[in-house]
Amino acid sequence: MQTLLLTLILFCILIIPHELGHFIVAKLAGVQVNEFSIGMGPALYKKQGKETLYSLRAIPIGGYCAMEGENEESENPRAFNNKKWWQKILVLIAGATMNVLVAIIVMGIALSATGLTTNVLESVDEEGPAYNAGILAGDEIIKIDGNEVDNWGEVSLSIGNSNGEPLEIQVKRDMNTYTYNVTPVLNDDERYVIGIVSKLDHSPLIGIRYSLPATWNMNKNLLTGFKEMITGGVSKDDISGPVGIVSLVGDTKDYGFTYFLYLTALISLNIAIINLLPLPALDGGRIIFVIIRGITGNMISDDLEGKVHTAGMLLLLLLFLLITWNDIIRLFN
Numbered sequence: 001m002q003t004l005l006l007t008l009i010l011f012c013i014l015i016i017p018h019e020l021g022h023f024i025v026a027k028l029a030g031v032q033v034n035e036f037s038i039g040m041g042p043a044l045y046k047k048q049g050k051e052t053l054y055s056l057r058a059i060p061i062g063g064y065c066a067m068e069g070e071n072e073e074s075e076n077p078r079a080f081n082n083k084k085w086w087q088k089i090l091v092l093i094a095g096a097t098m099n100v101l102v103a104i105i106v107m108g109i110a111l112s113a114t115g116l117t118t119n120v121l122e123s124v125d126e127e128g129p130a131y132n133a134g135i136l137a138g139d140e141i142i143k144i145d146g147n148e149v150d151n152w153g154e155v156s157l158s159i160g161n162s163n164g165e166p167l168e169i170q171v172k173r174d175m176n177t178y179t180y181n182v183t184p185v186l187n188d189d190e191r192y193v194i195g196i197v198s199k200l201d202h203s204p205l206i207g208i209r210y211s212l213p214a215t216w217n218m219n220k221n222l223l224t225g226f227k228e229m230i231t232g233g234v235s236k237d238d239i240s241g242p243v244g245i246v247s248l249v250g251d252t253k254d255y256g257f258t259y260f261l262y263l264t265a266l267i268s269l270n271i272a273i274i275n276l277l278p279l280p281a282l283d284g285g286r287i288i289f290v291i292i293r294g295i296t297g298n299m300i301s302d303d304l305e306g307k308v309h310t311a312g313m314l315l316l317l318l319l320f321l322l323i324t325w326n327d328i329i330r331l332f333n
Contacts, residue, residue: 021098071306108207115200117152128195280312
């Protein structure tokens, strides 16, 4: 039950902002939106607004913002096909932009929940070299061997690279500074340690400060993964669809809620990248058509573009079914 609930929450976080991005920018651009749907398949609930039909559908793995003149010719001056090229691109890119924004926000929450290591000590092992030298819990390490250490990574690196030689560690305690000579020792993992544990900072400022760089690093890793997928460096077993996502969500029960947050940010960013791929039916493919038609004029009609996107959608649905089947086979194996 928990897995089902978390999966529904995940799909809502991924789908609603994406379609809402298209909807809001379309309305701002004066485009007539005929239907705004969350979910696919049979309608569970419908409500007719002044202009737009709002619907909730049975299968929570997608949604759509159906605009007038999106896939066909329309004489309506408010139709998507009659808008300026830059308005079309803004509408098309809005969904992926919202997914990126969701990834940044969720990543910030996850980072704050996980916490960031600081140079303040949470605890000091009473049998370790640091405690024997006089260092106490609550001390803040500010210098090692006369060199300032700005973060916990520099503290760990200095201790790890000591080769067991004595270190001069300067700490701040109650507005005063104290200097101690500490000799690191090897632990069971053959690493030099002095018996100290960092205090984690869970403030919201941590999430605000590091969410953007963390999301950017995640984006670079995803782009590398896409490159490997194209060049054959990734097997089909490394690709998952909705069934595989449900399985990953189930793992959050073992790894904790922050794992669910990181997974949400990862998938949201993944959706943004996929939607911007230059393939028919995807937002990226539609943007390519807007650019080409802006250059060539009327050489490509609205109906022809619509047929290309329809064919692209059928191919994407076939790929979706193949990935889902692969997920099911992997699940039973």
